[in-house]
Amino acid sequence: MLEAFWYIVCRSKQLGRQPLRRRLFDRRLVLFRDRDGRAACLEDRCLHRNMPLSAGQVVEGTLQCPYHGWRYDGAGRVCAIPAMPACAHSAHAIQAKHYPVKEQDGYIWVSLAEQPAQPEPPRFPHLNERGWxxxxxxxxxxxxxxxxxxxxxxxxxxxxxxxxxxxxxxxxxxxxxxxxxxxxxxxxxxxxxxxxxxxxxxxxxxxxxxxxxxxxxxxxxxxxxxxxxxxxxxxxxxxxxxxxxxxxxxxxxxxxxxxxxxxxxxxxxxxxxxxxxxxxxxxxxxxxxxxxxxxxxxxxxxxxxxxxxxxxxxxxxxxxxxxxxxxxxxxxxxxxxxxxxx
Ligand code: FES
Ligand SMILES: [Fe+2]
Missing domain, CATH: 3.90.380.10 (Naphthalene 1,2-dioxygenase Alpha Subunit; Chain A, domain 1)
Known part of the structure; x- marks a missing residue:
């Protein structure tokens, strides 16, 4: 259950336009920012042929696999399969494993549990307070x-x-x-x-x-x-x-x-x-x-x-x-x- 707590995976400023590869409890993760700039975290593995998604790129706020171009949104839903143009609607039915993410105090925090053990990540005392x-x-x-x-x-x-x-x-x-x-x-x-x-x-x-x-x-x-x-x-x-x-x-x-x-x-x-x-x-x-x-x-x-x-x-x-x-x-x-x- 230690996996259910919040952990820092990177600084906010480290996550820009490129996906970021991270490991947490030995699990391979990929981080990226969606269309609204919100941080997202998926298992670093394409559902199609197991390609690491962290080797891909972010295209219009979705994460594109470098192998055949499947695209994932922040919740891990497949939102495009280029080889299968008519699939726009059904693609959403396929979903990669994704994890809860929070951005707080200049860090990106991930929990590996669907229901994290704490509502919020822990705080750093007096950070950004006046006089400190x-x-x-x-x-x-x-x-x-x-x-x-x-x-x-x-x-x-x-x-x-x-x-x-x-x-x-x-x-x-x-x-x-x-x-x-x-x-x-x-x-x-x-x-x-x-x-x-x-x-x-x-x-x-x-x-x-x-x-x-x-x-x-x-x-x-x-x-x-x-x-x-x-x-x-x-x-x-x-x-x-x-x-x-x-x-x-x-x-x-x-x-x-x-x-x-x-x-x-x-x-x-x-x-x-x-x-x-x-x-x-x-x-x-x-x-x-x-x-x-x-x-x-x-x-x-x-x-x-x-x-x-x-x-x-x-x-x-x-x-x-x-x-x-x-x-x-x-x-x-x-x-x-x-x-x-x-
Ligand atoms: S392995 Fe990812 S699209 Fe084929
Ligand atoms: Fe020391």
Whole structure:
């Protein structure tokens, strides 16, 4: 049932006059814009001889197969068969598999279920709101969705993989509270002055010693959100992980922020640094993925400081089986605190 949720298949601006080939849960899809400019998504396979429709072209808002020129509308209905001129009416009876599509927040979203599990795709906080700036990053990378969600929501790796840039190793013990939510789980760091001020990003963005609130949040089934708040700034780093296949993920990250008078400066300096951080994660996950391929997968040792991984797994397993995970015992449901060094 994870297929029933909305996933980003491309940026809105990527879908122009040409059809676009995409893969989602290993299924081959083709996207195009119909006569009204609405995005449409079909199985990438002509009903006639199995030709990939993505190799064709868009003609008058219909998708034309490159082999014998059959044309499909946005709902997958065959609307022209050139070799059979009298078929104009009957052609509509043949329909290729098509999928629900939404265009929202500058992305094209597809669900593989006739009845998507959510009425709308998830939103990115404060995107396009007055007073807020934003930028986006898109990557396709090795590693499955869970590996990526875990990475985005895992703090201890940041002192090693992103050493000097984002955090530096520390021995400072911090208190963190993990909460189960109705749509996922979150980890809130309770000390507002984590010892990180020596890294480049913190020096640039938080030069003064102000308390910074930090929350990591998993929004089922495929979104991570990291939040930092201080007196004059707020940052939301949201990443939607789209499963291309079990071992390949398309990552779409939106960073929305406001930083007072520094906002224009941050808008210039932060994107290349964020790209560098993402590149470092891509390299790490590629190695992790290669090793998992070699040794075989599921032998992960999980410690209490892997704060959100158990929640990510529990939610995704439940949703895959078509149910919502039941909150664990009352005691466990309550806010749970533990110590961590990041
Ligand atoms: S294979 Fe598509 S029209 Fe023949
Ligand atoms: Fe990272």
């Amino acid at each position: 700036a934003s930028f986006r990053m898109s990557r396709v990378a090795d590693g499955g969705v869970e590996a990526w969600l875990e990475n985005f929501l895992d703090c201890p790796h940041t002192s090693y993989v992103h050493k000097g840039l984002f955090r530096n190793p520390s021995t400072r013990v911090m208190r963190v509270r993990v909460r189960e939510l109705t749509d996922g789980a979150e980890a809130e760091f309770l000390e507002a002055d984590e010892e990180r001020r020596t890294s480049l990003i913190w020096k640039l963005l938080v030069p003064k010693k102000v308390p910074v609130q930090h929350i990591d949040r998993f929004i089922a089934p495929a979104m991570s959100r990291v939040e930092y708040h201080a007196d004059n700034h707020d940052y939301f780093i949201s990443s939607l992980c789209t499963p291309i296949s079990a071992s390949r993920t398309a990552i779409n990250t939106v960073i929305t922020f406001r930083h007072g008078l520094l906002t224009p400066f941050v808008r210039i300096v932060l994107p290349p640094l964020a790209q560098l951080i993402l590149q470092q994660d891509v390299a790490v996950l590629r190695r992790q993925h290669e090793n998992i391929e070699h040794f075989g997968g599921e032998r992960f040792r999980v410690i209490p400081q892997d704060l959100l991984l158990p929640h990510i797994r529990r939610w995704r397993r439940a949703l895959a089986e078509g149910r919502t995970p039941t909150p664990r015992t009352e005691q466990n449901r309550a806010e749970r605190e533990r110590d961590i060094v990041i």
